[in-house]
Amino acid sequence: MSDVIHNPILAGFNPDPSICRVGDDYYLATSTFEWYPGVQIHHSRDLANWELVTRPLNRASQLDMRGNPDSCGIWAPCLSYADGLFWLVYTDMKRYEGNFKDGHNYVVTAPRIEGPWSDPVYLNSSGFDPSLFHDTDGRKWLINLQWDYRQREGRDRFGGIVLQQYDPEQCRLVGDITNIFAGTELKLTEGSHLYWRDGWYHLLVAEGGTGYQHAVTMARSKTLTGPYEVHPNNPLLTSRDDPENPLQRSGHADLVDSPEGDTYLVHLCSRPLPGTRLSPMGRETAIQRVEWGEDGWLRLANGGNTPALKVAVSGVTQKPPAQEEHYDFETDTLPGAFQWLRTPYPERLFSLTERPGYLRLFGRESVGSWFEQALVARRQDSIHCSAETTLTFEPEDIQQFAGLIAYYNRFKFHYLAVTLNDAGDKVLSIISCLDDWPNGNLSIAEEGIRIEPDATIRLGLDIHARELCFRYAQGDQPWQSIGPALDAGLLSDEGSGRAHGYFTGNFLGMAAHDISGRGTPADFQAFCYRRAPL
Structure with a gap:
């Protein structure tokens, strides 16, 4: 109009x-x-x-x-x-x-x-x-x-x-x-x-x-x-x-x-x-x-x-926003939609040249760290939206995990992550922090879904107002849902266990964490963000 x-x-x-x-x-x-x-x-x-x-x-x-x-x-x-x-x-x-x-x-x-x-x-x-x-x-x-x-x-x-x-x-x-x-x-x-x-x-x-x-x-x-x-x-x-x-x-x-x-x-x-x-x-x-x-x-x-x-x-x-934004990571600079957290030394967090055509994240401190966290994300700007990425990642133990994240801050996030279980199997699991301030207790799926070694995996999430659902696919297989519907409302300024809330907004993106300190890399091939009609 x-x-x-x-x-x-x-x-x-x-x-x-x-x-x-x-x-x-x-x-x-x-x-x-x-x-x-x-x-x-x-x-x-x-x-x-x-x-x-x-x-x-x-x-x-x-x-x-x-x-x-x-x-x-x-x-x-x-x-x-x-x-x-x-x-x-x-x-x-x-x-x-x-x-x-x-x-x-x-x-x-x-x-x-x-x-x-x-x-x-x-x-x-x-x-x-x-x-x-x-x-x-x-x-x-x-x-x-x-x-x-x-x-x-x-x-x-x-x-x-x-x-x-x-x-x-x-x-x-x-x-x-x-x-x-x-x-x-x-x-x-x-x-x-x-x-x-x-x-x-x-x-x-x-x-x-x-x-x-x-x-x-x-x-x-x-x-x-x-x-x-x-x-x-x-x-x-x-x-x-x-x-x-x-x-x-x-x-x-x-x-x-x-x-x-x-x-x-x-x-x-x-x-x-x-x-x-x-x-x-x-x-x-x-x-x-x-x-x-x-x-x-x-x-x-x-x-x-x-x-x-x-x-x-x-x-x-006024032009409406594009329904879909697709990023292939083919250049040596991060697309403008994305940001990271706190540090002026991004080369410690990611590279677009070590594996051309991929965004390589180096696993750093824990999810929610205030110092050095390898998390690259973009703003959620639509009530109904989805995000997808393709991940190659070979963790060596339970302290290394990488995947697709919906992140508000250290107490409020939902994270679909590839890691290892106690038996040494590569698994896909959901890690959430459900706004338990000041404790910050995690909710972690007891049984992860086993992933084939050396397999590329596609990760996706869909947000419909207050509901967030994760999905995944191995190789060229069709999408499969994983886990229950999660509360997207807690990823908000007001969704807080504190008396006075926070001041930012929900971000959707890619993350790699290695709390062993070994900096294990995770490679992301493309990221897609879609806005759905209101």
Whole structure:
């Protein structure tokens, strides 16, 4: 259908959007958390059709997340363009559980979106969600949430939005630190961006937490340091009062103007499985059209404050995603859909040249390791989907296993793995971790299916909403199912034994583990991902 954008515009785990325009080109950055390389940047000419163009944090001098816990790593990047450069600020979160947060904020720059991107300049560690504002006088200002580790009655630990000048000549923050906005009664104030328009500084923040109370708050001031008055119809955007809306958890937004002068708001959201509050695709990115009123305040063009699934934009034809994506591993670079976990040294995890036409994974630490895990995967971006791969693997004992995995984090995964049993037979078994936090106990099939020695085996999985089923085939034999239907709902932000969940999304991919330390290789010939109609 023409003249309509269907949300989300970035399906699958793509949270915390930050957008900028350079000429007729739009660029959209999203968080990647513990997945490497860091930050996804997509490009579009029409706001409807987006293509991944780079992951700029791709070398050890920029980013090393080994040891970062689950749902840490790259939080909430902010992308802007000024002075002939792209500016990207971001947090590398090293710890977020408990009263303390250890998150370090950096800035990198590049003359072109494809790079080369600079080594990072350290900014501060006072809180997360940094944003860089380029003022009309040429000065640059960093704003970020200030974290307050103290637990006090009636107050949360989100200590307000602080501002400090950044000097690009000295490559450091200078001058006083000013707390410019304490937030509203929605609390949990984060994700801030500043804009200048018609004599006002406009401040956009996320509030309510990134769950089902999430919201976008707007405030304005005649002076940069405040005080800021809150939007008379706050919140600007939320799904908190509309539980039937297909776009839930709406919040954490950014603004962009089109060349024609129209204004759009991009924001994170999630699409829970029908009848649940489980989001295996994680937090995605959507877009809304907004309008500046005669009173100088911004409001949704469709009225109210709830997100629209369809947004009218004239002259746009949004292309549907391909039903099937097939990867043959014939080149010496990993296809762009795939990422790995934490380490800037992927040559320790995989090779595309040691056996041409195959992705060779070197078995490393255990499934769920925070340091060095040979797991290469892509996002689940459809409620109904399937994945297939072909594996050649000769384990030597029970400590070596490889196969097809649906992975959320160390406590939440389903893994169809080839290994050995106690008798030395090559077997195919299902290993699951069923969200038993903090114990992380495994569920392992007692009897594995025997596999012929030296045989190539095809592995497949099918996800239909909350149900995940594995299948396999030896050689050219037909597919056979293995094991019971498994709970795909636990592979979600909310499917957690913890009180506050996680922040990423489900990934489907290939894995090899060798906890003996011998690095036994596993070779994968092709990977296929299919989206099924909703």
